[in-house]
Amino acid sequence: MANTINDLAKYEFKRKLEDLRAISGKATELISLYIPPNKVISDVASYLRDEYAQSSNIKSQSTRKNVMAAISSILSRLKQYKYPPENGMVFFVGHKSITGDLTDMVAHTIEPPEPVQSYLYRCDSKFYLTPLEEMLTEKDCYGLITVDRSEAAIGFLRGKRIEVAAYIPSRVPSKHGRGGQSQRRFERIIEIAAHEFFKKVGDTSNSTFLQEKNMKGILVGGPGATKKFFVENNYLHHELTKKVIEFFDTGYTNEWGLRELVEKAAGTLTGLDLMREKKIMQRFMEEIVKSSGGLGAYGEAEIRYVLEIGAVDTLLLSEGLRMKRVTIKCQNCNYIDAKTLFEDATPGQCPKCSSSLQITGTIDLVGELSKLAEKSNSTLQLISNESDEGKMLLKAFGGAAAILRFSIGRT
Numbered sequence: 001m002a003n004t005i006n007d008l009a010k011y012e013f014k015r016k017l018e019d020l021r022a023i024s025g026k027a028t029e030l031i032s033l034y035i036p037p038n039k040v041i042s043d044v045a046s047y048l049r050d051e052y053a054q055s056s057n058i059k060s061q062s063t064r065k066n067v068m069a070a071i072s073s074i075l076s077r078l079k080q081y082k083y084p085p086e087n088g089m090v091f092f093v094g095h096k097s098i099t100g101d102l103t104d105m106v107a108h109t110i111e112p113p114e115p116v117q118s119y120l121y122r123c124d125s126k127f128y129l130t131p132l133e134e135m136l137t138e139k140d141c142y143g144l145i146t147v148d149r150s151e152a153a154i155g156f157l158r159g160k161r162i163e164v165a166a167y168i169p170s171r172v173p174s175k176h177g178r179g180g181q182s183q184r185r186f187e188r189i190i191e192i193a194a195h196e197f198f199k200k201v202g203d204t205s206n207s208t209f210l211q212e213k214n215m216k217g218i219l220v221g222g223p224g225a226t227k228k229f230f231v232e233n234n235y236l237h238h239e240l241t242k243k244v245i246e247f248f249d250t251g252y253t254n255e256w257g258l259r260e261l262v263e264k265a266a267g268t269l270t271g272l273d274l275m276r277e278k279k280i281m282q283r284f285m286e287e288i289v290k291s292s293g294g295l296g297a298y299g300e301a302e303i304r305y306v307l308e309i310g311a312v313d314t315l316l317l318s319e320g321l322r323m324k325r326v327t328i329k330c331q332n333c334n335y336i337d338a339k340t341l342f343e344d345a346t347p348g349q350c351p352k353c354s355s356s357l358q359i360t361g362t363i364d365l366v367g368e369l370s371k372l373a374e375k376s377n378s379t380l381q382l383i384s385n386e387s388d389e390g391k392m393l394l395k396a397f398g399g400a401a402a403i404l405r406f407s408i409g410r411t
């Protein structure tokens, strides 16, 4: 169930960034430090010692004190490392403002899901998160082809990045402006040359795309009718022809054409993601309107039950679910319980003796339910808040729903 783990790790990373984004300093005193995997730790340390020396020039006494404290804190954390971790690491350290003049020191070390690309030190009133946010954007892979009779380009779209894989100029002579030869003979030569050219574009596309296992589809661009002619006349492997999503008119067919193609396809691509969510929510809703609830279940308590008995095929969780699962204990009478609370809620009073309850353990609800799903080999589908169906999951079904493997026979 690698899928479950990836989705969950991604969700947890997303939540972490949300928390960091909410932090601000009273002045430029929050430090973000990005360390790529190949960076030498001692170089980072000497860079930081320089920054430390320079920060003694900061005019405001409190800012100076806070910046120096943050740098010292990173320096002492760095001592735990001989080398950066596999993907490098990022430090977010500084004093966040609370209320009035109050501040509180925060220090986070993040080992990101993808390699840190470049070394970066920044001191600002907010943490600098852009490189990490970019890691979160969808890394779906699509094949790109732009083609007309004069040239073709082949490439990939990975997340937001365009990779050019091949550029193929053609030797097809122009149809116009040739005197001398017999017109019919000339047209035949052109058609043979065009066929050879399309064959080469097809072969190159096949060898480029067929080895890419997770390609979600192919976008085809170019001016005029050639792009459709190319696909409809089977120059592509039949497995690839099936993956063609849509044709788009582009002015260019070179590297710029690939960029143009991606720009024009943006709406279609966002739509595909949402479509996947919509489809699965619709399947769930078709089930719950059946008598005795069909193969649908929803609401936290019922979801816990169906997960426990191994009845869940697909667990649907809303990314907008902001709840925590806590274990609570009464220090006075040792009463123990587990409860689900809103993120910022307190546990209240002991039902036995009315003392205040203490939280002894906290886990994010989405994280907890995902782990239960993983244990029973259920597929996890996190649903964004961007479609109507996604909003309905959160509002009408408590943010948690399931499509079951078997009916649990409610009456």
Ligand code: ZN
Pocket: 330, 331, 332, 333, 334, 335, 350, 351, 352, 353, 354, 355
């Ligand atoms: Zn008690």
